[in-house]
Amino acid sequence: MEFLIKISQFLLSLSLLIVLHELGHFIPAKLFKTRVEKFYLFFDVKFSLFKKKIGETVYGIGWLPLGGYVKISGMIDESMDTEQMAKDPEPWEFRSKPAWQRLIIMLGGVTVNFILAALIYMFMAFAYGETDIATSSIKDGYWITNPLLIEMGAQTGDKVVSVNNETVENYSDLRAKLIEAKTIVLERDGVEKTITTPEDFLGQLSTGDDKTFFQLRIPFVVAQVPDSSLNKNVDLKQGDIITGINNTKLKYYDEYAPFLAQLKGQTVQVEALRDTKPISRTLQVDEDGKFEIAAYSNASGKTLEKLGYYNIVTKSYSFGESIGVGANMFTEQISSYWTQLGMIFNPNTGAYKGVGGFKAIFDIFPNTWSWEAFWGITAFLSIMLGVLNLLPIPALDGGHVMFLLYEMISGRKPSDKFMEYAQMVGFFILIALVLFANGNDIFKALFK
Structure with missing residues (x-):
């Protein structure tokens, strides 16, 4: 389905x-x-x-x-x-x-x-307005799992002060800004640190197994307790939020792995929330330091705001206001795409490694x-x-426009035979690009 x-x-x-x-x-x-x-x-x-x-x-x-x-x-x-x-x-x-x-x-x-x-x-x-998370409300920094970012000097808990000397106000804008980043200023324990991205940052990111950037830190939200789990008979339901172990408060999911590593094979007392009401359960920790409980990789904005994790900013616009807002969104998107396209055609950035075809487009769409x-x-x-x-x-509209502009400026129209040869060359270039993009998809599917 x-x-x-x-x-x-x-x-x-x-x-x-x-x-x-x-x-x-x-x-x-x-x-x-x-x-x-x-x-x-x-x-x-x-x-x-x-x-x-x-x-x-x-x-x-x-x-x-x-x-x-x-x-x-x-x-x-x-x-x-x-x-x-x-x-x-x-x-x-x-x-x-x-x-x-x-x-x-x-x-x-x-x-x-x-x-x-x-x-x-x-x-x-x-129709929808804008719903976003204010970056100023992200008090405990971001969750970093990407080895590339860690190698560059970032770590979980870092806050993003600026990207390319620009402050990012909304979390939804952060990824697009980071794709084009040359410098990122981070704050760790009140001290600012500047990291410089390598020239082939996008290339390394595209070929790595982990393509995440600065992720929101989220609570431990129970998705499922598998039948194979040590804790299959424990009364935990989908949506329960685990908040601590043995009277130690753990606010974020990323805090659980190092904490449980010290409790391998033990029985622990867990505090949780069910529909905002506190509950307590006894759980087993396996020999690998895990509960054997599946957790959600994200949580709804309403849940996070209700629990006081982040401030959700919601804006509604009149029809007149939406014209200016929509025009601004269009301008930002087209400017960003032109920049990314320029990076793709620059071999030094390695961005071409991330080019995808029809499967990449297919994967953008949600499964609901x-x-x-x-x-x-x-x-x-x-x-x-x-x-x-x-x-x-x-073979593209831009090619025809190029020859038409030449004709209008020079007053000389390219011959039909020249256009025929040019179209053939363009067609082969286009086929090569299509094969390259879809070949990238196949390579990633087979070898990643």
Whole structure:
């Protein structure tokens, strides 16, 4: 069931983005009286799952879910229809239109992607508001388990003072800031310490088994007592919060392992909370220093706030306010993605090792249905699709835009034969990138 929920969100999001992107090309093409021969969701290699001709355009769904396309007459595109290009230009063909019209047609897809992302952020701000944890309320620092961060000098209990000399006010912003971090100022026992990230920080992070950053320290929340556990007959329920052992208060889950290591094979008295009411239970500690009880890796924001761990900041916005908030979210996301893309194309950062394909995108979606999460991920993917399509690779929109700008500036139009060769080169570059990204997914699945 969890797989069906994830795959449903994945396919719905990609289908929506692909159709709207191609619609961004389709609408200006029709406005400029340019013939559109095909409008397809997914690729129809050899055959289609569905197709219907309406007017001069065939609308369909292909079987290969690697994207979609509109086939515009008189244009060198992924169809490589050189036979049509060998004929004299017709007035309804793309190549017969003025350069400014062709530029608008080619920019239509990414324009729709960016507008869609901005609109989603605006409506999310209006519908859901913002819920976050104020970093100022994180009094006991963060939970550090990543060996890379530990090697750099961070440890559990450290507070983050600044990243790249900027204070991070909300916990949700911390991960994005750390990805781009060159310097991180930490506070430990009232003393500040500056650590410098290695140039290939992202590369090392991508290839490591632990990809966590500065995690919230959470209480020991019982998820399950397995039938194989020494404590299977103890009255502990899902959601119970263990707060101490033998009259010693233990606030955070990360405190239990070192404490239990000293109590191997012993019987201990445990204090806990059930629906905020204190309870006491007798538990066995196994020879490895464990209760053999599964704990949640996170806890709900409401639970953490109720217990006084963190301050949850909730903001509601009017429709007018949500426009500015959404626009700001869009600007921050697109700026961050451009920065990360630049790091990927810089071999020294090693960020290319973290590039993923369809599985990486699939893994972003939660295994429970959440419209808030769905729309947030869809907005981010829309930005990603728009930015990637602007890359100056001939097979992408950005490649066509590059040649159109050259034509408008120089007054010389590249020949159809040159465009054909450029499209072939771009196509092979694109295939190589797709194979590399999805190959990374396969490598991680097999060897991690």
